[in-house]
Amino acid sequence: MTKHFLVAVLLLIAGYGCFEAWPLVAGPSLSIDFPLNNTSVPGGIVEVRGRAARAAALTLDGAPVLHDQEGNFSSTLTFPRGGSILTFAAIDRFGRSVTATRYIFVP
Numbered sequence: 001m002t003k004h005f006l007v008a009v010l011l012l013i014a015g016y017g018c019f020e021a022w023p024l025v026a027g028p029s030l031s032i033d034f035p036l037n038n039t040s041v042p043g044g045i046v047e048v049r050g051r052a053a054r055a056a057a058l059t060l061d062g063a064p065v066l067h068d069q070e071g072n073f074s075s076t077l078t079f080p081r082g083g084s085i086l087t088f089a090a091i092d093r094f095g096r097s098v099t100a101t102r103y104i105f106v107p
Helices: 002-026
Strands: 029-034 043-051 055-058 070-079 084-092 097-106
Touching: 029 084, 029 097, 043 084
Parallel strands: none
Antiparallel strands: 029 043, 043 070, 055 084, 084 097
């Protein structure tokens, strides 16, 4: 009986360790709420919104973007007429990165 209890406690501890270590293993994630891909933006003023989880740094076309503790970010940008490509990159503290690209068009 004691042996089964000990095994159950060890499995519980190992499971909890795996649960807590998951963010380190998973790396950063990036979701862009707006703009949607291939969006037409009359006037050229775009509010960029999204979330970068488990990211130490976030960039938009190489320029740093500020994000809060939860990883939410928001910024208003202006674009000239024509097409533009927005490249987002989230980098975690171990150097792993994930990117997202959005294409917008200003008529």
